[in-house]
Amino acid sequence: MHSETPYEITPTTPYGDPHHRPTTVQQRPVILPADIPPGVDWVTLPNGVRTLAYTHPTPAPTPVPAAQPIPAWAKTTALLAPTVGGGIAAAGIGLSYAAPGLIAMSHALWSAAALIVAAVIAVPVLLHTARRATGSSGSRSGTSTHITQNVTATGLFGRANGTINHH
Numbered sequence: 001m002h003s004e005t006p007y008e009i010t011p012t013t014p015y016g017d018p019h020h021r022p023t024t025v026q027q028r029p030v031i032l033p034a035d036i037p038p039g040v041d042w043v044t045l046p047n048g049v050r051t052l053a054y055t056h057p058t059p060a061p062t063p064v065p066a067a068q069p070i071p072a073w074a075k076t077t078a079l080l081a082p083t084v085g086g087g088i089a090a091a092g093i094g095l096s097y098a099a100p101g102l103i104a105m106s107h108a109l110w111s112a113a114a115l116i117v118a119a120v121i122a123v124p125v126l127l128h129t130a131r132r133a134t135g136s137s138g139s140r141s142g143t144s145t146h147i148t149q150n151v152t153a154t155g156l157f158g159r160a161n162g163t164i165n166h167h
Contacts, residue, residue, distance in 0.1 A: 031052070039057070041053065043055065145166065145167070147165070147166055147167075148164070148167065149162060149164050
C-alpha cells in the first residue's frame, strides 16, 4: 500500500494481479485516448501495474515576479527607525536619572511661588500697619504737602510748558 493513499486499490479483474498467469492469452480492452474523460489519466500503482485513475489537475506554476529595487525613502526610514528608537530610550534613561533632581526642583519652585505670594500680600499689610502705629500719613513733619502741576502744549508735537506749585 502506498503512503499517499489512505485506501487500497483492488482491481476488479485479474489483469492487475502480477501473480496471475492466465493459461490462455486474453485480449486486454483497448481504450483510445479520445475516450478517456477529463480528470482521468494512466497511473502506475505501487506494485507496478498501470491503470486508469482519477487525478487532480496539476496547477500551472505561477511566475515569480522580478525583484523590485528598494525605494530610497524606505531605506531612509529603515535607517532612521533604530536611531529614533535609541533617542527615545536615551531620553527615558536620562529622565529616570534626573527624576530625583526634577522632583526637588519642583518642590523648590512651589516654595518660591508660595514665598512670592506671601510677600505680595504681607508687604502692603505690614506697611499699612506701620503707618497706623506711627500715626503719620506719609510726611515727616506731620503736615501734608500738596503739589500742583500745570502743563500746557500747543499742537501735537509742540513744546510743552509747565509750572509746579508747592502748597
